[in-house]
Amino acid sequence: MDEEASPPERAEILAQLLSKDADQPRNEPEIASNINEQLQHMGLSTWSISLLRRFRDALARQKPRRLLEIGAGIGHRSAWILDLVERDHHSFEKYTLVEQGGKFGVILHRLLTRYDALNWASIVVGEPVQLAAEHQAWSLASATGTELSKTPFESDYDAIVVDGPSAQRASLVKTYLPLLHNNGVLYTVEPDMPTGEVAEDDVDGMALVDGFNAWIGLISESQATHHVAFMPLFGGTLVAWLPR
Numbered sequence: 461m462d463e464e465a466s467p468p469e470r471a472e473i474l475a476q477l478l479s480k481d482a483d484q485p486r487n488e489p490e491i492a493s494n495i496n497e498q499l500q501h502m503g504l505s506t507w508s509i510s511l512l513r514r515f516r517d518a519l520a521r522q523k524p525r526r527l528l529e530i531g532a533g534i535g536h537r538s539a540w541i542l543d544l545v546e547r548d549h550h551s552f553e554k555y556t557l558v559e560q561g562g563k564f565g566v567i568l569h570r571l572l573t574r575y576d577a578l579n580w581a582s583i584v585v586g587e588p589v590q591l592a593a594e595h596q597a598w599s600l601a602s603a604t605g606t607e608l609s610k611t612p613f614e615s616d617y618d619a620i621v622v623d624g625p626s627a628q629r630a631s632l633v634k635t636y637l638p639l640l641h642n643n644g645v646l647y648t649v650e651p652d653m654p655t656g657e658v659a660e661d662d663v664d665g666m667a668l669v670d671g672f673n674a675w676i677g678l679i680s681e682s683q684a685t686h687h688v689a690f691m692p693l694f695g696g697t698l699v700a701w702l703p704r
Contacts, residue, residue, distance in 0.1 A: 474689035474700045477645065481517035484544075488512075491574065492539035499536060506536045507623070507649060508695020515621065515647055515698060516540050522645060524618030525553045530588050530632060531623030532557040534564050535571040542575040554614050555581040558588055584612040588624070592635045616641040626651035627664075627671030630678040633701075637682065642703055650690070650697040651675050 488496065488509055499506050507515070519527075519541065532538050538557060545551055555577065557568055565585045572581050584591060595611040618641050624632045629651040640646055654672055658665035682688060682701060691698040 470702070470704070471687055474645070474687055474702050477518040477521055478514060478689055478691040478698060478700060479517070480514065481520055484513070484517050484520055486513065489539060489543035491571075492536055492543065495534060495536045495539055495571075498534060502534075504533065506533070508693070510694040511649055511696050511698055512537060512540050514691060514693055516544055518645070518647065518698075518700070519619060520544055520548065522619060523550055524644070526556075526614050526617045526619075526641075527552050527554070528556045528558070528613065528617040528620045528636070528639065529623075530558045530621065530636060532559045532564070532568055532583075533623070534567045537621070537623070538568065538571060542571070542577060545577070546575060551577070552580055556584060556613060556617075557581065558584045558586070558591065558612075560585070560587055582612070586612075588632060589635050592639070596638070613639065616644065618644045620644065620646040622646065622648040625671075627667040630671060630674035634678055634682075637686070637701060640701070640703060644703070646701040648699050650699055 492512075496506060515537070527541070529538060529541070535557075541555070557572075559565055559568060562585050565583050568583050569578075572578050572583070591612065595613045598611045599615075617639055620636050620640060622629070622632045622636055629648060633646065633648055637646055651672055652668065654665065654669045658669055660666065679688060686701040686703055689700050689702075691700075
């Protein structure tokens with residue numbers, strides 16, 4: 461007997477979101493591919509195609525209304541997001557791109573113009589942790605939505621994607637988890653794991669060790685308040701948080 465499928469248990473939502481969507485194209489979008497070539501010339505890193513596909517698949521299922529992207533760079537991942545919007549005819553109420561480099565902001569503006577997204581997307585240039593602290597200060601100090609509108613962020617987001625140096629990944633995730641809607645999902649990629657012996661005078665090496673230790677602590681602590689899911693893929697592990 462056919463029965464209507466019951467909605468998934470909350471603990472199962474992330475596993476379903478992070479599964480492969482066979483209805484989505486597997487090839488890299490043309491504009492994203494062109495940006496990827498620019499990244500190679502500039503010596504900049506990006507998420508692997510496998511990670512980007514699966515993140516895109518998750519967004520296609522989730523259909524968030526408000527999306528926040530931390531560490532947008534020159535728009536490689538953003539181009540995947542915008543390609544999904546264009547193909548699915550699903551625009552966001554608000555898409556906020558945060559990038560620390562001012563020169564990259566100009567490149568991102570051109571990308572948003574190409575996708576006719578300037579009416580619902582905005583670029584915020586600044587240091588991500590400082591921007592979040594300023595937003596939280598406004599949130600605590602204000603009693604009305606009018607005052608909150610003075611910050612570059614929405615009051616909450618249905619989806620947040622966090623990118624940044626491995627050493628800072630845990631700090632960034634911890635900083636932006638409070639901006640999630642009660643039913644929102646935060647996505648990131650597991651930071652690089654330190655390998656071998658690291659000398660105490662190796663500043664970059666020690667930063668990576670400290671950052672990975674902070675990551676382990678974050679995973680342990682956040683499981684009390686969030687469901688956490690891991691999806692190993694070629695090029696890294698996609699990680700997602702959903703408030704309990």
